[in-house]
Each structure stands twice: as structure tokens, then as C-alpha cells.
Amino acid sequence: xxxxxxxxxxxxxxxxxxxxxxxxxxxxxxxxxxxxxxxxxxxxxxxxxxxxxxxxxxxxxxxxxxxxxxxxxxxxxxxxxxxxxxxxxxxxxxxxxxxxxxxxxxxxxxxxxxxxxxxxxxxxxxxxxxxxxxxxxxxxxxxxxxxxxxxxxxxxxxxxxxxxxxxxxxxxxxxxxxxxxxxxxxxxxxxxxxxxxxxxxxxxxxxxxxxxxxxxxxxxxxxxxxxxxxxxxxxxxxxxxxxxxxxxxxxxxxxxxxxxxxxxxxxxxxxxxxxxxxxx
Numbered sequence: 001x002x003x004x005x006x007x008x009x010x011x012x013x014x015x016x017x018x019x020x021x022x023x024x025x026x027x028x029x030x031x032x033x034x035x036x037x038x039x040x041x042x043x044x045x046x047x048x049x050x051x052x053x054x055x056x057x058x059x060x061x062x063x064x065x066x067x068x069x070x071x072x073x074x075x076x077x078x079x080x081x082x083x084x085x086x087x088x089x090x091x092x093x094x095x096x097x098x099x100x101x102x103x104x105x106x107x108x109x110x111x112x113x114x115x116x117x118x119x120x121x122x123x124x125x126x127x128x129x130x131x132x133x134x135x136x137x138x139x140x141x142x143x144x145x146x147x148x149x150x151x152x153x154x155x156x157x158x159x160x161x162x163x164x165x166x167x168x169x170x171x172x173x174x175x176x177x178x179x180x181x182x183x184x185x186x187x188x189x190x191x192x193x194x195x196x197x198x199x200x201x202x203x204x205x206x207x208x209x210x211x212x213x214x215x216x217x218x219x220x221x222x223x224x225x226x227x228x229x230x231x232x233x234x235x236x237x238x239x240x241x242x243x244x245x246x247x248x249x250x251x252x253x254x255x256x257x258x259x260x261x262x263x264x265x266x267x268x269x270x271x272x273x274x275x276x277x278x279x280x
Contacts, residue, residue, distance in 0.1 A: 018051050018054060018055060018083055019083055019084050020054065020065055020083050020084035020085050021084060022059060023054070023057045023058075023059055023060070023061065023062065023065065024060075024062070024063065024064070024065070024084075026059030026060040027059075028059060033060075033063075034137075035113035035114050035137060036063050036064075036111050036112055036113045036114070037061070037062045037063050037064075037112065037113065037114045037115075037116065037133060038062065038063060038064045038065075038066060038106075038107045038110065038112040038114075038115055038116070039057070039062045039064070039065045039066070039115075039116040039117075039118060039129070040065075040066045040067075040068065040100075040103035040104070040106070040107065040115060040116070040117050040118075041053070041065065041066065041067045041068070041085075041117075041118060041119070041120040042068055042070065042096065042099035042100050042103055042117070042119070042120075043067050043068065043069050043070065043072065043076050043080070043099075043120045044069070044070045044071070044072055044076075044093070044096075044099070045072045045073060045074045045076060046072070046074075046076045046120040046121060047072075047074040047075045047076045047079055048074075049120060049121045049122040050067075050076060050079055050080065050083075050120045051079070051083070052122045053118065053119075053120045053121070053122045053124075053126060054083065054085075054120075054126070056125060056126035056127050057126045057127075057129065058126075058127060058129065058130055061129045061130050061133070062116060062129065064086060064110065064112075065085050065086065066085070066086045066087075066088065066103060066106055066107075067080045067085045067086070067087050067088075067120065068087075068088045068089075068090065068099050068100075068102045068103050068106075069087065069088070069089045069090060070090045070093050070094055070095070070096075070098070070099040071090050071091065071092050071093035071094075077089055086106075088102055088106065090102070094208055095207075095208035095209050096208070096209060096210050096212060096213075097206055097207045097208040097209055097210070097211070097212025097213075098208035100117065100203070100212055100213075101203060101204055101206075101208075101212075103115075103117065104198050104203055107195075107198065108195070108198055108199065112195060112198075113194075113195050114133055114136050114137065114192060114193070114194060114195065115192065115193045115195070115198060116129055116132070116133065116191075116192050117189075117190070117191045117192070117193070118189065118190050118191075119189035119190070121189075122235060122237075123148075123189060123235045123236070124146050124148075124188070124189055124190035124232050124235070125146075125232050125233050125235075128146065128190075128230055128232055129192075131230060132144040132146070132190075132192045132230050133192055135192075135228060135230070136192055136193075136194050140226075140228065141226045141227065141228035142193070142194045142196065142197050142220070142225035142226045142227070143191065143192070143193055143194070143197060143217070143220050143225055143226070143227045143228070144191065144192040144227075144228050144229060144230055145183060145185065145186070145188045145190065145191050145227070145228075145229040145230075146185075146188045146189075146190030146191070146229065146230060146231075146232035147183070147184035147185045147188065147229040147230065147231050147232065148160070148185060148188065148232055148233070148234045149165075149168065149169070149172075149184055149185050149234075150184075150231050150234075152165065154234055155234050158233070158234035158235060158236060159234070159235070159236030159237060160234055160236050161236075163245065163248075164248065167248060167252055168185065168187055171186065171187065171252060171255055171256075172184070172185055172186045172187070174256070174259070175214075175217075175218075175255070175259060178259045178262075178263065179218065179221045179259065179262070180221070181221065181227055183227060183228075183229050184229050184231075185229065186214070186217060186255075187213070187214075188229075188232075190232055191213075194225075196225075197220060197223075197225055199278060200223050200225075200277055200278055201216060201219045201220060201223065201277075201278060202219070202273065202274065202276060202277065202278040202279075203216060203219075203278070204278075205273050205274055206219075206274065207254070209251075209254070210243060210247070210251045210254075211251055211254035211255060211258060214251075214254065214255045214258050214259075215258050215274060218258050218259060218261075218262045218274075219274060219275060221262070222262060222265070222266075222275045223275075223277065258274075261274065262275070
């Protein structure tokens with residue numbers, strides 16, 4: 001099935017002819033893989049974009065696809081089951097971070113060697129999954145992020161709100177400086193992790209809110225994991241999920257607070273449980 005172009009709205013009917021076996025059991029020959037790769041989709045009201053996201057998954061790129069639904073009020077769950085995905089349902093909304101906790105516990109329990117987290121809102125191009133996973137399998141990085149900010153002109157032209165671009169740039173510069181990294185973006189919804197990262201980071205102690213992602217990356221730096229990124233196209237459109245200005249401000253403040261906690265812990269002034277290794 002050809003990928004859906006940005007000029008074509010990701011409409012619901014796509015799921016009527018799509019099934020996950022096209023990805024998990026490709027008809028064409030694919031090279032044997034040494035590692036088990038599980039993709040996780042933390043979902044909330046993703047009915048309109050789920051099929052388009054999955055249509056871009058290259059055949060044979062993963063061994064399992066888990067969708068964790070966080071109390072959606074649309075047909076996300078029914079659609080995911082029709083497509084053959086593995087589905088876990090939160091009867092009540094647990095928040096973005098709470099959703100990811102369920103995702104990662106499933107991956108650890110089911111023997112994942114590499115975990116791909118991608119938002120099912122079609123903001124991120126799933127075609128890059130094999131390339132991002134390859135960086136993990138080659139031992140070059142332990143964490144790979146999708147970088148949407150290749151240039152200011154492209155980000156704004158493709159619909160990223162100007163205030164979100166400015167805050168993304170400002171926070172990323174701050175985080176790179178304070179954490180000794182050189183990432184193009186710290187705030188991506190496309191991430192790939194080596195199993196050891198999930199086994200070490202105490203992600204259950206993290207927030208159930210959006211700052212979960214920041215806490216996770218700061219923890220990765222604390223534990224000495226190698227972070228890298230890979231360019232992905234910028235996709236902003238009406239159906240894509242995004243937090244509003246007020247919640248973005250809250251997220252920004254929480255991000256700065258998390259980095260400060262890292263430094264207080266590193267200096268020994270205030271030990272935080274966020275930076276104590278996971279025990280089980």
C-alpha cells in the first residue's frame with residue numbers, strides 16, 4: 001500500500017483495506033533479524049490518523065505493534081482491533097506518561113530488544129523506523145529521537161505554530177547546554193530505545209503528564225546512555241494531536257524544573273528518586 005501523502009487527508013476508510021499482517025508477515029523477502037522489535041503507539045482519540053500512521057510502516061520492520069488506548073471516546077480501539085494490532089485499553093484516562101508506562105511494561109514483559117515509540121497522529125514518518133532501529137542495532141546509540149526541526153522555514157511552512165517553534169528551540173538549546181548533548185530536538189514523539197534503557201530507567205516514578213518524556217531523556221543522560229537523532233518531516237494538520245498553549249507553558253516550566261533536579265542530584269544537594277536505577 002502506498003504511503004498517504006500530506007496532500008491527502010488521512011481519512012477513516014483506509015483501515016477497511018489495511019491489516020497489520022502487511023507489516024508483521026510481509027509477503028516479500030526480508031532479511032532475518034537478530035533482535036525482537038516492538039512498536040508502541042500511545043493513543044488517545046487517534047481514529048482519524050491511525051491508519052495513515054500504520055500505512056507507512058515498512059513491511060517486516062517490527063515484530064509486534066501495541067496500541068495502548070488511554071480512554072478514547074472515538075472508535076480508536078475498534079479500529080485498532082480490526083487492523084489486528086495488539087490492544088490494551090485504559091478504561092480511564094491515565095495521562096500521556098501513564099500511557100507510556102503501560103507501553104514499556106508490555107515491551108519488557110514480552111522480550112523486546114528494541115522499542116519504537118511513535119505517536120499515532122501521523123506527525124511522524126514511520127518509514128524511517130528501520131534506519132532509526134539500525135542505529136541502535138549497530139551499537140551507535142542507545143536512544144534515537146526523530147528530529148522535526150531541520151530548518152526554521154520548513155518547520156513553519158509545514159504548520160508548526162510559531163510559538164511552539166520558539167519554545168522548542170529555546171528548551172532544546174537549554175537542555176543541550178545543561179545536559180551536555182547535541183540533539184536537534186528534545187521534544188519528539190518518535191523515539192527508539194535499546195532494552196537496557198527501559199531496564200535501567202525508573203520510568204514508573206515519572207510523571208503521568210507530558211513531562212514524562214523530558215524526565216525520561218534526562219534520566220537517560222544521568223545513566224550514561226548515548227542519545228542521537230534522525231531527521232523526520234514536519235507534519236502539522238487539524239487531525240494531528242497537540243497540546244495547547246497553556247499546557248505547553250506548563251510543560252516548559254516542568255522541563256526546566258526536571259533539568260534543575262538533575263543538577264541538584266548530580267551535585268549531591270538533593271537526591272531524587274528519579275535518578276535511582278530501576279530495581280525490577
